[in-house]
Amino acid sequence: MRRRLLLAAVGLAVLAAATALPATARAGTWCGGTAESATDRPDVVAALSWHVVYAYPSDGVDRFPQLVEPILADLAAVDAWWRGQDATRAIRWDLAALPACTTGIGALDLSAVKLVGDTAAFSGSGDRYGRLRSDLAAAGFTDPDKKLLVLYDGAFDHSVRECGIARTGFPATGGADSLAVIYLDTNCGAGLGGGEFPAVAAVHEMTHAMNALADAGTGQGPPHACPGDPGHPCDSPNDLLYPSSQAGTPLASKVLDVGRDDYYGHSGSWWDVQDSLFLERLDSPDTQPPAAPPGLTARGIPGAVLLGWQAAADDIGPVFYEVFRDGVQLTVTAALTYSETIAAGETHGYVVRSRDAVGRLGGSTAIRFAGGIGVVGAAGQLLADTVPPTPVARLRARINRVALLLTWSAAIDAGGVAGYRVYRDDRAVATTRVPAFSLPVRRAAGAWYVRPFDRAGNLGDPSPLVTVTVRARVS
Ligand SMILES: [Zn+2]
Structure with missing residues (x-):
């Protein structure tokens, strides 16, 4: 206008x-x-x-x-x-x-x-x-x-x-x-x-x-x-x-x-x-700027980054947070999280700055995040693996007279896949370091899926379900 x-x-x-x-x-x-x-x-x-x-x-x-x-x-x-x-x-x-x-x-x-x-x-x-x-x-x-x-x-x-x-x-x-x-x-x-x-x-x-x-x-x-x-x-x-x-x-x-x-x-x-x-x-009792928001983290969620932080202290609230990506302000929010889409391999510097209700600016805190990889340093080196492994794509079940054998394609993770959790009917029944698992046929019945986890403990999304039924045998 x-x-x-x-x-x-x-x-x-x-x-x-x-x-x-x-x-x-x-x-x-x-x-x-x-x-x-x-x-x-x-x-x-x-x-x-x-x-x-x-x-x-x-x-x-x-x-x-x-x-x-x-x-x-x-x-x-x-x-x-x-x-x-x-x-x-x-x-x-x-x-x-x-x-x-x-x-x-x-x-x-x-x-x-x-x-x-x-x-x-x-x-x-x-x-x-x-x-x-x-x-x-x-x-x-x-x-x-x-x-x-x-x-x-x-x-x-x-x-x-x-x-x-x-x-x-x-x-x-x-x-x-x-x-x-x-x-x-x-x-x-x-x-x-x-x-x-x-x-x-x-x-x-x-x-x-x-x-x-x-x-x-x-x-x-x-x-x-x-x-x-x-x-x-x-x-x-x-x-x-x-x-x-x-x-x-x-x-x-x-x-x-x-x-x-x-x-x-x-x-x-x-x-x-x-x-x-x-x-x-001039009539406000709020005279002090807020502190910087503590505990800034950046985690990978599918296709996106999720920033999170803790509430900043201030003499008189409420506190708002300005979120910047590479120096450009994305939002001002009262929430303690912010997410946006990020492509694999794309790296951005994020800053969260606190601001009180009368317009005073507090300290800021910064973090760098690479999509699909995790928190990185200025030179791009991985500082914290905050991205879970890619989900297991293909889960196969083979059954014979004595055993059920589950196999799946290996997951990928920038910080290294540490292993897999095997679930039957939504209950974890085993942990394995290799992409295969077997157990006696008498325990094979159920709905099976696998979730990979990395060395930092991030748990990947579940694989597709495989349902195993075991016919009763008459001998
Ligand atoms: Zn005018």
Whole structure:
């Protein structure tokens, strides 16, 4: 879903064009000086969070050194504004251990990224959002636990009258594919650093990306959704999410959901941005991250791998688990198991990470599994045989006057077959190391099957049944 923040008066924006750089830029608010990082720095707090990226096209100019202070001034205004609107919540920013400080908005982990695309790639009316998403992914910004606020610094076509864009996406607790983008060109970026339009645009798009009004129009929903534009409320121009805003509008004049009935702190059953895990819950007693989930195992089941772990400790539950395969998040679950199909010989690295109910991330635990083989090390060597042998395919029974002879095809196991259990009428009657077994004919009657087991004790599936009947003899 596309969300647009329109400039209601294009003329006004053009008039403002000469003051793209603020006259009142504050200094010394960012603790990183002018150090640029094209990647996400190590996190101070592990939690779902907002990461901010300053981005410019490949043929653009890196104005990070000039813009970093006004950007910080606006984000500080956004941070203070949100706390002022709701004393129980704060935007959870991605912070870094910067040289001058490690807490507060001054420690914001602000990245500066030169995009692969040039000005033309982002200036037309094409899929700018998708292009930004893919360019940022190529630059390494793929963490599903972070939403990105992108400050795009490049010229673009203003005929579309759009100063920001965001995409909503459920589940609301995940960050993947949720960008909030604002443009810092001469029209939309005018007043940067003054707590005006760019700050309004930033928090407007961030609120969209936290799924405000995203499920409007499906039965019961926000009462003031705009006709024909259900992603915005139309009850008041002062509302943060009103569809358009004037250049020069101070953030201080905006209200987070006028009437608290459409998207924030409302009493309806639809999604409430106040519940977003990308907001810090200042009123929650849950202050500690969960521990890593202990006891991660990976076992082979027919055609699949079954991951299992034990519940992670946390000061206040419940705990959820993020499951990753080769760095890609597969699911977030409250369960203690996860399975997926895996072909024989296919190897993947799995990670399970704990996450508590307020969005704090705990430790993670990792395991490598090769389909049909078991748990393997980095070099592919077998560490633990957690895959049972292949079942016995052909079980044959031969009977003569004195004995029953059972034979079967040998099972296969990466760690080695240790033997076979022989069953009659679902009761184990013998264990043998070789694929053959015999016993006196007087004990031959019954339904027979065989299960192989490996050196690690994994029991394979049963062979097909062979039913033996013994006729009574008259002598
Ligand atoms: Zn909007």
